[in-house]
Amino acid sequence: MNTNETQTPISTLGEFGLINHLTEKVTIRNKSTVKGIGDDAAIVKYDADQETLISTDLLLEGIHFDLSYTPLKHLGYKSVVVNLSDIIAMGGKPQQITVSLGISSKFSIEAVDELYQGITLACDTYGVDIIGGDTTGSETGLVISITALGTTTPNSAFCRKGANDNDLVVVTGDLGSAYMGLQLLNREKTVWKANPNIQPDLDGNDYVLERQLKPEARADIIRFLNELEVTPTSMIDISDGLSSEIKHICEASQVGVNLYEDKFPIDPTTVQLAIDFNLNPTTVVLNGGEDYELLFTVSTKDFDKIKGNPHMTVIGHITDKSFGENLILKDGHSIELKAQGWNGIKPEEE
Amino acid sequence: MNTNETQTPISTLGEFGLINHLTEKVTIRNKSTVKGIGDDAAIVKYDADQETLISTDLLLEGIHFDLSYTPLKHLGYKSVVVNLSDIIAMGGKPQQITVSLGISSKFSIEAVDELYQGITLACDTYGVDIIGGDTTGSETGLVISITALGTTTPNSAFCRKGANDNDLVVVTGDLGSAYMGLQLLNREKTVWKANPNIQPDLDGNDYVLERQLKPEARADIIRFLNELEVTPTSMIDISDGLSSEIKHICEASQVGVNLYEDKFPIDPTTVQLAIDFNLNPTTVVLNGGEDYELLFTVSTKDFDKIKGNPHMTVIGHITDKSFGENLILKDGHSIELKAQGWNGIKPEEE
Numbered sequence: 001m002n003t004n005e006t007q008t009p010i011s012t013l014g015e016f017g018l019i020n021h022l023t024e025k026v027t028i029r030n031k032s033t034v035k036g037i038g039d040d041a042a043i044v045k046y047d048a049d050q051e052t053l054i055s056t057d058l059l060l061e062g063i064h065f066d067l068s069y070t071p072l073k074h075l076g077y078k079s080v081v082v083n084l085s086d087i088i089a090m091g092g093k094p095q096q097i098t099v100s101l102g103i104s105s106k107f108s109i110e111a112v113d114e115l116y117q118g119i120t121l122a123c124d125t126y127g128v129d130i131i132g133g134d135t136t137g138s139e140t141g142l143v144i145s146i147t148a149l150g151t152t153t154p155n156s157a158f159c160r161k162g163a164n165d166n167d168l169v170v171v172t173g174d175l176g177s178a179y180m181g182l183q184l185l186n187r188e189k190t191v192w193k194a195n196p197n198i199q200p201d202l203d204g205n206d207y208v209l210e211r212q213l214k215p216e217a218r219a220d221i222i223r224f225l226n227e228l229e230v231t232p233t234s235m236i237d238i239s240d241g242l243s244s245e246i247k248h249i250c251e252a253s254q255v256g257v258n259l260y261e262d263k264f265p266i267d268p269t270t271v272q273l274a275i276d277f278n279l280n281p282t283t284v285v286l287n288g289g290e291d292y293e294l295l296f297t298v299s300t301k302d303f304d305k306i307k308g309n310p311h312m313t314v315i316g317h318i319t320d321k322s323f324g325e326n327l328i329l330k331d332g333h334s335i336e337l338k339a340q341g342w343n344g345i346k347p348e349e350e
Numbered sequence: 351m352n353t354n355e356t357q358t359p360i361s362t363l364g365e366f367g368l369i370n371h372l373t374e375k376v377t378i379r380n381k382s383t384v385k386g387i388g389d390d391a392a393i394v395k396y397d398a399d400q401e402t403l404i405s406t407d408l409l410l411e412g413i414h415f416d417l418s419y420t421p422l423k424h425l426g427y428k429s430v431v432v433n434l435s436d437i438i439a440m441g442g443k444p445q446q447i448t449v450s451l452g453i454s455s456k457f458s459i460e461a462v463d464e465l466y467q468g469i470t471l472a473c474d475t476y477g478v479d480i481i482g483g484d485t486t487g488s489e490t491g492l493v494i495s496i497t498a499l500g501t502t503t504p505n506s507a508f509c510r511k512g513a514n515d516n517d518l519v520v521v522t523g524d525l526g527s528a529y530m531g532l533q534l535l536n537r538e539k540t541v542w543k544a545n546p547n548i549q550p551d552l553d554g555n556d557y558v559l560e561r562q563l564k565p566e567a568r569a570d571i572i573r574f575l576n577e578l579e580v581t582p583t584s585m586i587d588i589s590d591g592l593s594s595e596i597k598h599i600c601e602a603s604q605v606g607v608n609l610y611e612d613k614f615p616i617d618p619t620t621v622q623l624a625i626d627f628n629l630n631p632t633t634v635v636l637n638g639g640e641d642y643e644l645l646f647t648v649s650t651k652d653f654d655k656i657k658g659n660p661h662m663t664v665i666g667h668i669t670d671k672s673f674g675e676n677l678i679l680k681d682g683h684s685i686e687l688k689a690q691g692w693n694g695i696k697p698e699e700e
Contacts (some may be wrong), residue, residue: 041405048398140490
């Protein structure tokens, strides 16, 4: 939070005043938005040849974000993106969001504005309308609840279920950077708390910081796949970590998987940071999460269409369920994949 | 919270375990629900001749509810009903909800189950499907964020805008009871805190307590109006109090209004309680809120159709905007209507 500028207490606006203040600049861009903010409910109307997708996320201060190092504008942006990522991971086109905020009285209007600027920037970037929400006081921390609506043509959504034996496992972009960005921010916070005179050492780490603080949803991939005429057999976005996401696909599709450690796409900065933090980069990729890349499976007949594409990496293949879920290490050994989340990331033994 | 039964820490389940535990009993009843919980986004599909309505509410511990006297099952039920009431107040048929919960570790699984039982009971009562949500830990209080989806035929939604000069102002049920229920609960809590040996004195007040703790949304009214072939020119539900709701209608419709104090429907228990609390019953009706009754306007030509209907009371009429928004007191004096919320309810001078 920028504390150098003039801060106006929210109490000067009142609840209705705050709602008006936040929503007066909201514009409607989608034809499917019949009625937005300003009534008991919003109205959206899709064509007869479309299905509606709905996704929702609840973000709580102290659990999902730390206001001591998260710029509010980035937080607003990310709050929207994580929801749009869910719609996109179903192959859908995001169209509308609702935004509910619980705001403690310690917040100034400028702070709420900064948060909302990030929200509207994400809406501008992804062509999405804000159609409603709820704004209320909070006696505890900041609460952000966003619900996204999107559309697909009927029976064309990419689900967790659908992966078949021999399908290729593909991931977009690179993995693990968002987690290392978080580690870096936490380390500098600890250093700063111990000695407030020390300036944060974040130089040269712009990439991992941006991956953590301002992730993007891969709408571009859905367009690429459409242009390439590749139809994924299953898809999910990577919010909790590669390991738990591929396990969701295997469970829903009733299949097994082999992932190959040496294929994992990791940015060099991320590898170096993991080493600096005494962490195994593979463990960071498997359990770090928050990359908001897409994980999907395609039939082997589509391999030629995606081969060499800089946005996509084949990291393994689907097997019969009886073979289980495995990680093939660089040395050729096979170990069972486990979804451990952040608990699974521990410093290596010296 | 019932503290007599065995309590199991949520930590025994883990996050995914808790989600599975909460959602395994969720059933799908609406044909429009293509895919519910278990993927990145839910899929709903409505007919080409329908519009989709969306409403969302965020409920925070300490702001919207007090767990010291709110049974969790009732809280779950009410959390759903307040959202459905918004869909119904647009003339829509509620169809699906998403449920996001932020739960502190002090909660037991039994407590979360009780909350969820109330949520599913409301879904059973109103024929609504739970299609997704988000469950997360909370470092502060309980957070409940619910989004409801519903349908109407195109261009038939009842909005705040639409009231015309001379239209009648109609309210359903009676008003002020939910607020007096809350006053009663707060008083007994204060007494109990001062002396825990004194039993709460809630006898004879079942009606106001139920209105506060377990309100219902008036889906029946939408059916009645349909059967009577009455099309309201505007409609809103009463969540914040009659005064602010009628002002929303006047502002959106660019009209004025005269409300008549002697027409306000108030339950005798509520009148007596208000007097006991040294409050003016009219002020309670105007500013109390949380009744979740419907407030709407109809053309005078529809008067004969609703006249004498026990569920509906004509409490005033719409005027030209230039006449303003007025309350005609029992003694014939006219005063300006103000939306004061709970701040407007003060004990009377002795």
